[in-house]
Amino acid sequence: MIEVTFNGVRLSKYIRVTEVIRPIGNNRELTLSENLSIGATVTKVKRGVKEHVIKFDIETKDAREREELKHVIAGIFDVEKPVKVTYSDEPDKYYLGIPSGDMTIERVTRWFNRSEIKLIIPDGVAHSTTYRRFNTLTTSNGKTKITLTNNGTVDAVPIIRIKHRAENGYIGLVNQTGAFELGNPEEADTEVVKQSEVLFDYRDSKITNGLTASAKNVAILNDTSQNLVGTIGSVDWSGRKHLFLQAPGGTTGNNAGSLTWNIPADSSGATGSLNDYIWWRQVFWLGAANQFGFIKLTVSDEQGRFLYGVETFKRYNGLGCEYNFMAADGKGGFNMIKQWTFTGTHLDSQNPFNEPRGWSDLKRNDDKVTVFWWGSYNTFVIPEIKGRKSSKVHVAFGALGNRPLVARMYLDSIFYRKDFVTVTKDIPNVFSVGSEVEVNLEDDKVWIDGKESLGIVVDGSDLLTIPTGESELELYFSSWTKSTPEVTVEFEERWL
Numbered sequence: 001m002i003e004v005t006f007n008g009v010r011l012s013k014y015i016r017v018t019e020v021i022r023p024i025g026n027n028r029e030l031t032l033s034e035n036l037s038i039g040a041t042v043t044k045v046k047r048g049v050k051e052h053v054i055k056f057d058i059e060t061k062d063a064r065e066r067e068e069l070k071h072v073i074a075g076i077f078d079v080e081k082p083v084k085v086t087y088s089d090e091p092d093k094y095y096l097g098i099p100s101g102d103m104t105i106e107r108v109t110r111w112f113n114r115s116e117i118k119l120i121i122p123d124g125v126a127h128s129t130t131y132r133r134f135n136t137l138t139t140s141n142g143k144t145k146i147t148l149t150n151n152g153t154v155d156a157v158p159i160i161r162i163k164h165r166a167e168n169g170y171i172g173l174v175n176q177t178g179a180f181e182l183g184n185p186e187e188a189d190t191e192v193v194k195q196s197e198v199l200f201d202y203r204d205s206k207i208t209n210g211l212t213a214s215a216k217n218v219a220i221l222n223d224t225s226q227n228l229v230g231t232i233g234s235v236d237w238s239g240r241k242h243l244f245l246q247a248p249g250g251t252t253g254n255n256a257g258s259l260t261w262n263i264p265a266d267s268s269g270a271t272g273s274l275n276d277y278i279w280w281r282q283v284f285w286l287g288a289a290n291q292f293g294f295i296k297l298t299v300s301d302e303q304g305r306f307l308y309g310v311e312t313f314k315r316y317n318g319l320g321c322e323y324n325f326m327a328a329d330g331k332g333g334f335n336m337i338k339q340w341t342f343t344g345t346h347l348d349s350q351n352p353f354n355e356p357r358g359w360s361d362l363k364r365n366d367d368k369v370t371v372f373w374w375g376s377y378n379t380f381v382i383p384e385i386k387g388r389k390s391s392k393v394h395v396a397f398g399a400l401g402n403r404p405l406v407a408r409m410y411l412d413s414i415f416y417r418k419d420f421v422t423v424t425k426d427i428p429n430v431f432s433v434g435s436e437v438e439v440n441l442e443d444d445k446v447w448i449d450g451k452e453s454l455g456i457v458v459d460g461s462d463l464l465t466i467p468t469g470e471s472e473l474e475l476y477f478s479s480w481t482k483s484t485p486e487v488t489v490e491f492e493e494r495w496l
Contacts, residue, residue, distance in 0.1 A: 002017050002087055002089055003088035004017050005084075006085055007085075014069060014076070017055070019055040020052060023050065029047075031046070047496070050121035050125075051121070053116055055114070055115075059112055062111070066113065082098045082121070084096060091129070092129055093128060094126070100118050125495060126494065126496075127492045131491060132148075134147070139484070146489060148466055150467065150469065153468060153495045154468065155177065155466060159440045159489075160441075160488070160490075161490075162437040162485045163435075163486040164431050164434060164436075164485045166433060166482040168183075169183050170184055170478045171439075172475065177462070180457075181457070181458035183431065195421050196277070196417050196418065196421065196429045198433050199416050200263075201415040203413040203414070208234050214261055216259065217257060217258050220298065220305070221306065222296070222326045223334065226256040226396070229255055230247060230258075230399070231246045232258075233246030242412040243412070244411075248405070252401065256396045258395065259395045260392055261393050262391070262392055263418070272302050275364060276418065278361060279413075280297065280415075281358045281411070281414075283408045283410040284353035284409055285345075285351065285353065285354050285409075289319055291314065291403070292404065293399055293405045295397055297310055299392070300391060300392045301388045305332075307390060308362070308369050310371065319345060321344045321351075322339055323342065327380070338380065340373050340374070342374075357450070359372075363419075364385075365419070368382075369385075375451075393414075435449055441465075
């Protein structure tokens with residue numbers, strides 16, 4: 001007996017599968033054009049869908065049990081899109097199938113019935129249950145390659161992950177099936193005189209280094225409505241370390257703990273910056289509607305004055321939260337430039353700061369500041385900060401009086417990059433040191449540091465696949481990059 005699992009349900013719990021009919025290959029449709037003298041020319045070959053037939057028996061004690069079981073079976077197969085189907089005689093493969101037609105019952109005896117169901121496999125292939133993984137790069141004759149082996153019978157669709165060990169502005173992926181490009185292809189006659197530099201980096205496991213390296217409770221924020229008396233600690237949660245407000249330091253008024261990092265000198269020795277890029281990841285997730293609190297991330301100038309920043313704030317009863325962008329008003333105070341709202345639940349559709357999301361960034365080019373919010377970038381012109389160099393970055397976690405604190409109010413990554421550093425070469429690079437790129441051709445998406453970034457794909461890029469047998473994937477990067485990135489290629493093998 002073959003064990004069939006449909007959409008995670010083992011069918012043997014309800015029925016006895018007697019036979020699974022799987023044809024050899026797929027239906028082939030030929031398009032022909034007549035020749036003048038004899039025969040025809042094949043102009044197109046189309047492989048159709050697969051069709052599987054599952055034959056099964058239903059054994060019950062009485063009519064009522066039989067009818068109840070029919071409802072259960074109908075519910076299992078009532079899906080509106082292809083789902084995973086596995087067979088015990090093919091333990092290394094799965095199909096994506098959807099039922100078609102009806103299931104008629106042949107009543108053999110009062111307690112014994114036979115039926116069958118037809119499954120359509122729209123993509124027409126079997127998939128491997130595991131991904132093949134390749135990560136060995138070779139370089140010869142100026143070309144960087146990775147050798148791949150696809151033991152399936154049709155092309156595979158890859159997921160390509162690239163982790164940068166040095167700054168880079170271009171990625172090119174080429175094989176016999178196509179070419180896929182990201183970033184800016186190099187121009188031979190271009191003189192590059194600017195570069196980007198990561199001046200501090202406390203991402204992931206290094207976040208506790210950031211806690212140690214920071215000055216405590218001296219932050220320059222948009223206002224002074226909070227007392228900086230709190231304690232910042234670290235906690236392990238959801239597989240990584242986070243910084244959080246360990247103790248607010250009081251119950252009267254608003255109390256907060258803060259961290260401050262000086263922006264170090266760049267490679268040319270210059271201090272201060274008019275071109276900032278700050279990336280961080282935070283969690284802001286309510287445990288109850290009566291919880292309150294805030295996270296602020298701000299930048300101050302060389303004179304110790306507030307320049308710009310954002311705050312994530314829960315200040316009222318309910319689930320509503322704010323994400324606010326603020327900038328100096330030139331008079332010692334601040335203007336609320338833009339406010340967005342979200343609902344502080346665990347749902348992706350309601351909260352951009354649930355786990356594992358929370359990616360955020362700010363980019364400054366003198367008087368222009370770009371703010372990332374939920375998949376889009378918003379640019380604002382702030383005349384009051386023009387010419388005022390950034391000097392320090394601050395993060396504060398705060399509580400509102402004695403009210404319960406937001407349950408998950410965490411920071412687990414932050415780094416600072418200075419753009420347009422005057423050196424011999426470079427530009428504000430798309431891919432910084434440590435940047436992670438995922439080219440997922442299974443779902444036609446590109447991710448950079450956790451943010452979907454299809455806009456970076458070069459026009460004219462092709463859908464790239466992995467041919468059957470052994471093949472080579474060529475990889476190209478900016479000529480000036482100082483180190484070849486780490487590259488991993490993964491794919492499911494597929495069979496007709």
